[in-house]
Amino acid sequence: MRRGGLAVYAVGVYAFLHVPLLILAVFSFNASKFTVWQGFSLHWYAALAQDRDLIEAAGNSLIIAIVATALATVCGTLAAYALWKRASGWISGGLYLSLVTPEIVTGVSLLAFFQWAFRFLNLRLGMHTVILAHVGFSLAYVVVVVLARLRSFDRGLEEAAMDLGATEFTAFRTVTVPYLAPAIAAAAMLAFTVSIDDYVITSLVAGVDSQTLPMAIYALARRGVSPMLNAVSTVIVAGLGALVLVSERLRAR
């Protein structure tokens, strides 16, 4: 494979990946609602800023993602460590099953379960069910990432620490965790992304108070062309892009 040819091809694929999003961004500044350019305008961004429901949905998404990420990362890291020490067929099998279950199945099964359970508990669908669902499906991702890193960790380091008098937990805390830090960070980012982006599962288990950003976006997308949606997309892409670039800079340092 000639290097030049590959490079040209790579440019083509990158264009395929990024140009649609760029086009969305360009047309978010279109004064007209249709696909004919009719002048530059920030009208849709202004509409965005005034849409109370959309902003509330974004806030909900953030809260859910942060809480779910925190819980999933902690539980997942601990589980990965335990699995690394000694495998457990049940847990591994369960995590694997959770990874391969299609989203729609996870969603409807959680809905069915919650509706059944709520006959006995005095609860209803809401933020808590969404967060629980998100932790559930993020867990496996966290375990996979952390476990992969653990596989290249030298057990001897922990044993050395224990020989020097540390308890098992202290060894874990002071020797293993720092080594795992990049993987834990990566797992957290992955869990955060998966949570922020989820539509199918969230829409099924959300309650009255837990409209999330993807749900709001879907409601807009269903109605056809909406330049406000272009504006939302651009804001999200720009924001996340900035986040990724910043994290790259921090890592490279």
Next chain:
Amino acid sequence: MNRLRRFFLAPAAALLAVTLAAPLAIVCAYSLMTRGAYGGVERPFTFENYTRFWDPLYGAIVWRSCWIAAAATVLCLVLAFPLALFIARSGARKNLYLSLVILPFWTSFLIRTYAWMFLLRDTGLINTLLQELGAIHDPLPLLYNNGAVILGLVYGFLPFMVLPLYATLERMDPSLAEASADLGARPFQTLWRVTLPLCAPGLRAGSILVFVPCLGTYLTSDLLGGSKTILIGNLVQNQFTSARDWPFGAAASLVLMAVAMGLLLAARRQGEQML
């Protein structure tokens, strides 16, 4: 050692019990029951929901889901491999190129699907441009068909194929390819007989990471398929909402999972373990 380990595993075990085991058990139970008058489930236990799948109508849906997922996977593979090769060989700029691949993945899947709605509609950008250029007279029906769904799937899942391929290619020893060239193989032969077999684990991982979600896709076929392209995911969703047949939806879910699991088990190899 055991106590700490059990303590560490407990939260994950509890989570799995509540968010996976119990829900799936309920779904299994529901799949054997009868639908309520306006929704929900009722007592008579029956296998009818499963026997309903013998109807060629639903077999067609399963088949359609499989071939669309397969097409998307193959396309992803073909598109991703040269790109992964490029990134793996790009030396210092690797991280930058990887980030560029991952960046779209970070944006919402919904938004990426909507981007294609925007482009493919009859009055969308592609048709408008083609009409302006005089290439066509009437707009092309680009949206609301199988092709649009496959395109949307490829666009959404391409990063999932690039990453495992890149991971395997990056770990591959370059001297193997050099040795092959030294022994007189042309570049294509080296690629076909040395590089590809060596990155088989990455190919398998990527294929699974793309095929399984595509098999159960709901959003893409809903938005880009115009609710005419019914895949298993749509069938399940329909039963739990407008068709009010939870037991049948539950049975369809389990059929979907069975197909996915079957393929995964068939593709499994000794020693390869993610978990």
Next chain:
Amino acid sequence: MGAAGAAACSRRPRLNVYNWSDYVAPDTVANFENETGIGVRYGTYESNQEMLAKVMSGNSGWDVVFPSNDFIGPMRQMGLLAPLRAGLLPNLDNLDADFRHPPWDPELQWSAPYMWGVTGIAYQSRLDPAPRRWHDLWDPRLAGKITMLDDAGDVLGAALKMLGYSINSGDPAELERAKRELIAQKRWLRAYVNAEVRDQLVAGDVAAAQAWAVTAAQAMQAAPGRLAFAFPEEGFARFADTIAILRESRRQEAAHRFIDYMLRQDVAEQVVLAEQTATANGASRALRDNRVLYPPAEILARAEWEEPHSVEAQRLRDRVWTEIKSA
């Protein structure tokens, strides 16, 4: 709820209202909040089934919903509705005579009629010949540019009418024939869409659509002169959207105040003007000359009210709908 939202919530009572999309004027809800001090969380849906799926559990969190008339009976049977207290709804007197004792709720015990409409064909006026019957939606010349509603009742109703049956038929043989026609139509069908078709009509993506009169009127307002609406000659469905209170609601009083507010003449008029709807409010005179929204009596004579079905008929219809969609 965000921290700020939670703080606001604890200070004033909150009503959760679940309505069709584009069914209130931009300031209707805000005005209600200002007048009464009751905060409103306003959610929208695109179909009755979507709404029912959410509230069926009996603890969804919604207080006020807007079911169509044929859903009142089933929802009552499922125990989902709370009885209305007429004493708290003085504005019921504003209702049009037609809607004071409607067939689905003669004493208005469970629902208050809100807006009504019919199902017909919205189309691009440049089409020649213009669609006049349901049969015209089976026209191969319009292939790829026809849409039907994403609703079993409406779609089956159109096919049944085309075949000369009642839209509410539960007869297996009739439904089977309708099913065959509808599966044959899929070849030319673009999609099953509800109110979302409005933007596609305006943009010109769709040539002829089975649409609710409201959707058509909204589209016609957005694209003056380019669109038209036909009341199919074989007959068509008529429905009314009503306001109901869910039995699970713990804010019955606030819910009643909301309904009474929506029954006010000025509020109804604002909604009609903003969203191009036909109101059941007799006092409102807005848009009465709009033929799409308020067709003359001889056209309305061809209409048939949508009615709820027996349990067996409902199951059969749902099953037929799945088969149509899966084909």
